[in-house]
Amino acid sequence: GESVGLHLPTLSVQEGDNSIINCAYSNSASDYFIWYKQESGKGPQFIIDIRSNMDKRQGQRVTVLLNKTVKHLSLQIAATQPGDSAVYFCAGEGSARQLTFGSGTQLTVLP
Amino acid sequence: SQTIHQWPATLVQPVGSPLSLECTVEGTSNPNLYWYRQAAGRGLQLLFYSVGIGQISSEVPQNLSASRPQDRQFILSSKKLLLSDSGFYLCAWSVSGRDYNEQFFGPGTRLTVL
Structure with a gap:
């Protein structure tokens, strides 16, 4: 079956530094990806999405990169x-x- | 603009009691609707989704059921709660008929079964 996972359960960064959060997936048929942000006790909020025909997409202070070769x-x-x-x-x-x-x-x- | 509501925000129920969680969406018509459960420190598990009134699909066998009596109303129910039903329940909606399934989430209901 398909799975989507994250590389690290926790990440700590200094204020002002850049953060990189990684994710791997197994289903090569996946053609759309979303990043959500969830604050404690709240529902997930949409941050940014990317379609499989793109490698990179930028928003305000956020960038999503997609590498389909290594999923x-x-x-x-x-x-x-x-x-x-x-x-x-x-x-x-x-x-x-x-x-x-x-x-x-x-x-x-x-x- | 579209908004999604869930209630109650928190709920403490004894084992064996019934459950009814409600979700409503405003500002859109014929949305796809979803119920997810999130265990502490875990990702989201899809429980049910609906593409229209009276149309419910279940993703996992469980003690829960869902109903969609109106276009923008989605209800999660149980006749007898189990301890394992505790968790954070999230309702979500998406625009039907689109190629890509961006989902928008409600504020969630924290359910504790004692």
């Missing part, structure tokens, strides 16, 4: 701020038109 995507957050502290999930959509979520990376921003 890997990453979320880069520039100039990480305290408000970026949260759990970050990647999700992939496959042929079943459903999203499969990874287990999440807890990002902690250190002062």
